[in-house]
Amino acid sequence: MNEIISVKRLSKSYGGLSAVQDLNLSVMQGTIFGLLGANGAGKSTTIECMLGTKKPDTGRVSILGMNPFRQRKQLFENVGVQFQEANYQDKVTVVELCQVTQSLYRHAADYEELLKKFGISHKAKSMVKELSGGQRQKLFIVLALIPQPKVVFLDELTTGLDAKARREVWKILSDLKGKGLTIFLTSHFMDKVEALCDTICILRKGKAVFYGTVKEAVADSPYDKFEDAYLWYSDEEVNDDENI
Amino acid sequence: MMRTFRIMLKNEMKLSLRDMNMVIFAICIPLVVLMILGVIYGNKPAFPDAEYTFLEQSFGALTTIAICAGGVMGLPLVVSNYRSRKILKRFKVTPVSPAVILAVQVVIYMIYSVASLILLYIVSAHFFGFRMGGSIFAFLGGYLLVMLSIFSIGMMVGGIAPNSQTASVIASLLYFPMLIFSGATLPYEAMPGALQKIADILPLTQGIKILKATSLGLPIENTFVPMIVMVVLAVICIGVSLCFFKWE
Incomplete structure (x- = not known):
């Protein structure tokens, strides 16, 4: 190991x-x-x-x-990272945050798959600030997994x-x-x-x-x-x- | 790298449009000022026997309103806001370089400024008989230089202000005096001599001198000092903002 x-x-x-x-x-x-x-x-x-x-x-x-x-x-x-505090732009949507995150990495995962896996794909078009606490937490785990870390x-x-x-x-x-x-x-x-x-x-x-x-x-x-x-x-x- | 830039630009542009501030301050305000000057002065010459109209004399100044709004208000506020909201901190644990993040914001405010320039040109040429007396290329060159220089002030403020409150105080202290006293809205020629002397200290006043000379086709020699001021300012501010960039 x-x-x-x-x-x-x-x-x-x-x-x-x-x-x-x-x-x-x-x-x-x-x-x-x-x-x-x-x-x-x-x-x-x-x-x-x-x-x-x-x-x-x-x-x-x-x-x-x-x-x-x-x-x-x-x-x-x-390396994927999820911080304790939520850090996103005021009026950003779930899908926008995912797209930008995906664009930062050379070998990024398909974020739609990940959203589906975490059961929040129906929220893709919503503003991040409108998600419930749990959904937002899941989204930030998705973001941490996008780099295929x-x-x-x-x-x-x-x-x-x-x-x-x-x-x-x-x-x-x-x-x-x-x-x-x-x-x-x-x-x-x-x-x-x-x-x-x-x-x-x-x-x-x-x-x-x-x-x-x-x-x-x-x-x-x-x-x-x-x-x-x-x-x-x-x-x-x-x-x-x-x-x- | 290019892909990151493209997608971030598209995304940040959408966010900025949703916010509407820049649409008002960089697109609408310059047009309103243009209309007011156009209605008051119409096609009157700038001074008795002048070869150009008052409006033509003011055109260069009006094009800097958007530069000023984006450069010293929009740019520092967005950068310091992203820092205090820990958005930059999240970017720090990704492979993206700070230069890309800053470049995206700079390009957004360039887009607003150029859009404002085009709209001002169309409206003033169409309704107020404006025509460019000088070389369009000289004017655009001067415009880019002024934009670079004023934006660099904003990058420096956004890059080194300790928090967003400080950034917004500094931005207001830079923005409002420049907007009113540099000749961008209130015509420099309409100011009393004492006020002109104070206005000369403001970097934007120097920038506007370049734009006036190039748009009216006045002798370019008169703009050497303003050009040096713009270049020195840009070099210092860009240097400082890159050296002292803080993620949080």
């Missing part, structure tokens, strides 16, 4: 406040990697430092053997999706994984992470507090269920205890 993503000793702070500290990650081809943690644990900062939209203070990032700063154009021919980054992909839509999206992603796609995702939704992620890393205040498989995470914790184990690692549970 090839290493697709390698992060070594990544650190980033904002005005003295440490957001990510000394993080090491390694993602193998055809696997799903989950970067987990509470809001503000440093997931988005990590993903942005990896993609080069933020500059890490120290550390080395390599994706598909390339440096995201120096080899940006070459690298992003093969070797690796795809999904930041909080299940936000705004209802249970049924989440299940559909997970199904599509695990099919794509079966075809060799490498997936890097962040989530604070433990639903399905357990079944899908080959490797997880749990962040707390910018530091990795667990790195390994879901099974190991449960075994190393005092709990039997992954969700409980996750809360224990990410320290979300402590507050609940205090309330009791």
Whole structure:
């Protein structure tokens, strides 16, 4: 198996406040990697430092053997990205956004197929801002898949999706994984992470507090269920205890 | 690369037309000003014994209204808006180069400007007896130079303004004085001498001098200083906007 993503000793702070500290990650081809943690644990900062939209203070990032700063154009021919915040023009339609995205890549996928696969092809002529939260989320996953990427980054992909839509999206992603796609995702939704992620890393205040498989995470914790184990690692549970 | 450019241009042009701002400010306003000047001055000569009419004297100035609207208002606002809406950030994680994104916007405002020029020419020739006294090629050359120069100001503002509020304040501070005091709407010749001196500082005033000289067929030597001003301005602003381009 090839290493697709390698992060070594990544650190980033904002005005003295440490957001990510000394993080090491390694993602193998055809696997799903989950970067987990509470809001503000440093997931988005990590993903942005990896993609080069933020500059890490120290550390080395390599994706598909390339440096995201120096080899940006070459690298992003093969990388799909879905950011947490919606970023599109005010009056743009679904089909226009897809066409432009398709035009950016040399080997783009057929976006109509993808829209169909995600069940939003009937919305092609609608304005993006008129879509429901779930439809918009699906659209941004479609945009991330248009380059026919070797690796795809999904930041909080299940936000705004209802249970049924989440299940559909997970199904599509695990099919794509079966075809060799490498997936890097962040989530604070433990639903399905357990079944899908080959490797997880749990962040707390910018530091990795667990790195390994879901099974190991449960075994190393005092709990039997992954969700409980996750809360224990990410320290979300402590507050609940205090309330009791 | 060409395909990216073509599809982005088509898409962004559609978005811009949906917005309607430029249709009003770059297409309608110049025509309205033309009508007003035409109705007030008709075919009167620019001054007693002048070989050209007042309207012919103003034609070059009117063609810069669209350049001004697109260059210092439309261009900086769209670029800074795309930055603050994180649209540029999304483009950063694709293979597209920032030059393509900027070029698409520049071409859109060029299209508006040229459309305005053509409409102004048709209306003034048809209804107000306008005819080009100088060489059409010299005029078009001057027009391109002025456009490049004024657009470069907008690219610089859009490229380096920290956020869209700042960009819109700077754009307004550039746009309204230039529109009113550079002779684009209010004729330079109708201004009192003191105001003319202030107007001379504005880059667009210099640009309009080139367009007047070329459209009226006046001696080209008088436009050397304005031409140097336009070229220097363009070089500085383009340089700054490319060196300091920010994705977010």
